[in-house]
Amino acid sequence: MAHSVLLSGVSKRYANGTQALEGIDLAVEEGEFLSLLGPSGCGKSTLLRIVAGLIPASGGQVEVRAARRGETGFVFQDATLMPWASAIGNVMLPLRLSGIARREAEPRAAEALAQVGLSGFERSRPRALSGGMRMRVSIARALVTRPRLLLLDEPFAALDEITRHRLNDDLLSLWERTRFTAILVTHSVFESVYLSSRIAVMAAHPGRIAQELAVDAPVPRGAEYRTSAEYAALCREASHALSRAMLKEAA
Amino acid sequence: MKSLLAQWPRIAAPLLVALLILGGWEWAVRAYDVPPYVLPGPAAIGAALVQEWPLLSRSLWMTLQVTAMALAASAVLGLLLAILFAQSKLIETALFPYAVILQVTPIVAIAPLIIIWVDQVWLALLLCALIVAFFPVLSNTTLGLNSADPNLHDLFRLYGASRWQVLTRLRLPSALPLFLAGLRISGGLALIGAIVAEFVAGAGGAESGLAYRILEAGYQLQIPRMFAALALVSVAGIAIFAALSLLSRWVLRGRE
Numbered sequence: 001m002a003h004s005v006l007l008s009g010v011s012k013r014y015a016n017g018t019q020a021l022e023g024i025d026l027a028v029e030e031g032e033f034l035s036l037l038g039p040s041g042c043g044k045s046t047l048l049r050i051v052a053g054l055i056p057a058s059g060g061q062v063e064v065r066a067a068r069r070g071e072t073g074f075v076f077q078d079a080t081l082m083p084w085a086s087a088i089g090n091v092m093l094p095l096r097l098s099g100i101a102r103r104e105a106e107p108r109a110a111e112a113l114a115q116v117g118l119s120g121f122e123r124s125r126p127r128a129l130s131g132g133m134r135m136r137v138s139i140a141r142a143l144v145t146r147p148r149l150l151l152l153d154e155p156f157a158a159l160d161e162i163t164r165h166r167l168n169d170d171l172l173s174l175w176e177r178t179r180f181t182a183i184l185v186t187h188s189v190f191e192s193v194y195l196s197s198r199i200a201v202m203a204a205h206p207g208r209i210a211q212e213l214a215v216d217a218p219v220p221r222g223a224e225y226r227t228s229a230e231y232a233a234l235c236r237e238a239s240h241a242l243s244r245a246m247l248k249e250a251a
Numbered sequence: 252m253k254s255l256l257a258q259w260p261r262i263a264a265p266l267l268v269a270l271l272i273l274g275g276w277e278w279a280v281r282a283y284d285v286p287p288y289v290l291p292g293p294a295a296i297g298a299a300l301v302q303e304w305p306l307l308s309r310s311l312w313m314t315l316q317v318t319a320m321a322l323a324a325s326a327v328l329g330l331l332l333a334i335l336f337a338q339s340k341l342i343e344t345a346l347f348p349y350a351v352i353l354q355v356t357p358i359v360a361i362a363p364l365i366i367i368w369v370d371q372v373w374l375a376l377l378l379c380a381l382i383v384a385f386f387p388v389l390s391n392t393t394l395g396l397n398s399a400d401p402n403l404h405d406l407f408r409l410y411g412a413s414r415w416q417v418l419t420r421l422r423l424p425s426a427l428p429l430f431l432a433g434l435r436i437s438g439g440l441a442l443i444g445a446i447v448a449e450f451v452a453g454a455g456g457a458e459s460g461l462a463y464r465i466l467e468a469g470y471q472l473q474i475p476r477m478f479a480a481l482a483l484v485s486v487a488g489i490a491i492f493a494a495l496s497l498l499s500r501w502v503l504r505g506r507e
Contacts, residue, residue, distance in 0.1 A: 054405050069411045080402040083506045084424045097410040097420070125505045145410075 003065065004030045004149055004181040005051055010060035012046055012207075020046045022206035024060065030148075031179040035192035035199045037238065039246055043207025044185045048151050051183065066149035066181070069098055073142030073180075075155045079134035081126040081141075087113060088122040091141045098145075112140040115174060132163035139171065143178075150175075152184040156191065168194055169222070176219045189242060193234045194221065201238065203245035210245035213238055291475040296482065299475035307464060307476075311483050314445055314460035317373065318491070321380030321441040326434055328381070329388025333430075336389075337396040337422065347393075354386040358444055362451035376448040376460075383444030384437040391433030395426025428506070431499040438491040446484060461487075 005028040012021040020043040028034050036044040049055045051064060052074050066072045073094075081090045088109045095105035110122055116136040126134055135155060142150060152171075156164045172195055175182055186192050192199045196215055203210040215234055217225060225231050273293045279285070280292035287295055300307065332350070336343040362379045369375040399421050407417050449462030461480050468477035 049405075052405075052409060054408060072409065074406065074409055076402045076406075078402065080400060080406065082403065082421075082424065084427070093406075093420075094410045097407065097412045097416055127506065 002030050003063070004028050004032070005065070005183070006061075006063040007047075007051075008061045010047075010050065010057045010062060012043065012050065012055075013058045019206040021050075021057075022208055024207075024209060026200060026209060028181055028183060030065070030181055032198060033175055033182045033184070033196045035184045035186055035196035036202055037186055037189065037192045037199050037242060038202030038207075039204055039242070040187060041207075042202040042204035044202050045153050046207065047202075048153050048183060048185050051149075052151050064149065066147065070094055070145030071148050073145065073147035073150045075135075075138050075142045075150070075152045077154045077157055079126065079131075079138040081134060081137055083126050086123050086125055087118060087129065087137045087140075090126070090137055091144050093141060094145050109140070109144055112144040113137070115143060116140045116170065130163075132159055132167060135159060135167060136170075139167075139174075143174065143180075146178070147180055150180045150182045152182065154185050154187070157187070164191070165226075171195065172219060172221060189235055189238045193231060193238055194226065199238055199241075201241040201245050203248060210248070211241045213241060288472045288474050291478055295475045296478040299473075300479040300482065303476050303479060307461070307480060307483060310459060310461045310464045310480070311487065314442070314449070314462070314484075315487060317376045317380055317445040317448075317460065318438075318441045318487070320377050321384050321444060322434070322438055322491075324377070324381050325385035325388050325437045325441060329385045329433065329437070330392055330430065332385075332389050333392035333396055333426070334418070334423075336393045337418075343393065350386060350389055353382055358383050358447050359451060362448050366448075366452050372452055375452060376445055379448030379451075380441045380444030383447070384441035387436040387440065388430065388433040391429040391436075392426050395429030396422045398429070399425035428499075428503055431495075431502060435492060435495045435499060438495045439488055442484070442488050442491060 005026070007024050007026040010021060010024040010026075011019070013019050024047060036047060038044045046055070050057050050062060052072055053064070053067065054074075064072070082093070085093075088106065091109040091112050092102070092105045095108060096102065110119075113119060113122060116139050118133060118136050118140065121129065121133065126137070129137065138155070156167055159167065168191065182196075184192070184195060193215060199213040199215060200209050201211045201213065202208065213234070217228075217230055217234075277292045277294055280290060285292075291299075332346075336346065358379055361382065362375075365378050366372075366375045369378060403421055403425075404417070407421055412420070445460065446462045449460045450466065453463065453466065461484050464480040465477050465484075468474070468480060
């Protein structure tokens with residue numbers, strides 16, 4: 001299979017001398033769902049921003065097979081919506097920025113909103129929507145350009161557990177249907193095991209990839225998967241990997 | 252209906268205070284036999300207002316015209332300068348001190364010069380009011396243009412937005428609440444600037460504003476008329492503030 005993202009020896013040193021990332025080798029295959037799991041401060045968000053092209057790496061090579069406009073979608077930890085625009089206005093933004101006329105952009109944005117279960121809320125302003133719904137708008141905005149690569153920076157961290165589970169399921173079924181490549185930054189072991197096909201466990205100081213874990217459970221996954229022995233075993237394994245990564249860092 | 256009921260103290264309470272003050276004032280003037288050229292009672296002021304309305308209303312209209320033009324010019328100039336400042340830190344650093352100098356120099360000190368340099372009186376008045384009024388719009392809008400959500404900035408960058416798109420679709424809408432707050436302050440300042448300039452200019456005749464009516468009434472010891480003109484200035488100031496507050500609420504409805 002072809003690589004969607006290929007990182008070799010990537011490092012990032014900030015102007016103040018902090019070594020955020022060092023020696024990152026990572027290959028993400030097309031259609032894969034990869035989680036970057038790690039404690040806060042391990043540079044996982046920095047790594048995601050480097051892949052998005054929002055910040056440059058200090059060293060190493062970054063190859064992204066979705067570097068053209070609209071081929072990469074990004075979902076932030078906060079919904080990051082424009083408060084002055086309606087839900088559909090927010091979702092239309094990526095299309096409008098690339099010069100697509102409103103007449104053409106609007107049905108596509110409505111379709112993206114329908115994909116995340118928000119039909120009927122097109123005209124709602126962000127403040128009139130719940131936290132979960134705002135995050136759905138944010139996901140619709142990232143999907144409206146039909147990206148090949150979707151980058152998610154702890155998108156569900158601020159949501160309550162019930163909403164988080166629902167959004168996990170919806171994201172997974174969207175991924176199953178369209179098979180974009182997804183990279184999810186998270187500090188939740190459970191979320192990474194539930195969603196991904198592979199987990200890269202990261203350690204901090206400097207940020208690096210400590211271990212990789214494959215998650216072979218078939219998709220669709222549901223409530224049964226969440227309570228299965230396989231899921232529990234994977235969670236245990238990922239937790240151990242995370243503890244080991246953090247232990248090494250303390251030593 | 253419920254909102255009206257909930258709002259009535261907001262209107263009734265200050266009204267009650269006004270009634271108490273005016274009533275006490277009228278009573279004191281009568282009880283202590285204060286002559287009207289020292290302090291007229293509210294009734295005398297009201298009578299002067301009605302009697303002199305043709306003259307006063309014309310002056311009110313003059314002052315309001317200068318104020319409105321100064322406010323409009325402040326909005327445009329403040330906004331354009333803020334957009335210029337937002338283009339680069341260097342431009343802002345180079346020019347902002349001069350905007351501050353204009354702001355902190357008392358207008359009474361500059362007004363005589365402006366009146367000497369500019370032949371048309373209305374233009375001189377407008378310039379004075381503008382100098383006083385434009386700064387809040389400028390500083391607020393500059394702040395607003397720089398206050399857009401950094402994540403939204405990243406998003407715009409991710410989708411390859413042009414500088415123009417970032418300005419019109421992100422920075423200007425982000426700055427709108429602060430721009431409107433600046434405008435609300437500028438409204439009052441434009442009126443003050445216009446009044447101060449009229450005082451300094453001292454332009455008489457039929458085409459003069461409320462400040463001149465105050466001066467004139469003072470010379471003639473027509474203190475009730477002086478108070479009537481003063482009351483009109485206050486009412487105009489309150490009306491401008493209320494109108495701009497309403498405008499701001501209407502524009503920002505539905506936002507966070």
